[in-house]
Amino acid sequence: MTEPVCTHLNEAKDVSPSGNGCVECLAMGARWVHLRLCMTCGHVGCCDSSPNKHATAHYHTEDHPLVQSYEPGEDWWWCYKDEVAFEVAGAPKFSHT
Ligand SMILES: [Zn+2]
Numbered sequence: 320m321t322e323p324v325c326t327h328l329n330e331a332k333d334v335s336p337s338g339n340g341c342v343e344c345l346a347m348g349a350r351w352v353h354l355r356l357c358m359t360c361g362h363v364g365c366c367d368s369s370p371n372k373h374a375t376a377h378y379h380t381e382d383h384p385l386v387q388s389y390e391p392g393e394d395w396w397w398c399y400k401d402e403v404a405f406e407v408a409g410a411p412k413f414s415h416t
């Protein structure tokens with residue numbers, strides 16, 4: 320119960336989301352399925368169900384391990400390094416409009 324699920328929470332910052340859609344998909348005119356928000360820099364990227372998987376690509380290029388769901392009504396976080404989903408009590412919640 321008390322085991323820390325993720326050891327990277329110190330990499331979560333006070334972010335401002337980059338926008339209401341995946342940064343790269345908007346630039347290339349592509350579509351996405353769901354959105355993920357990088358909790359280190361605020362980059363909005365598309366999920367692994369999307370054709371271009373830009374949220375995961377962002378992790379590989381920037382080494383920012385933490386994302387939060389950017390979908391309305393979803394508050395879960397995901398750590399790419401620990402490969403674990405969890406929730407953070409009291410953390411700000413984000414979603415696209
Ligand atoms: Zn972690």
Ligand SMILES: [Zn+2]
Nearest residue numbers: 341344365373
């Ligand atoms: Zn994308």
Ligand SMILES: [Zn+2]
Nearest residue numbers: 357360362383
């Ligand atoms: Zn980032």
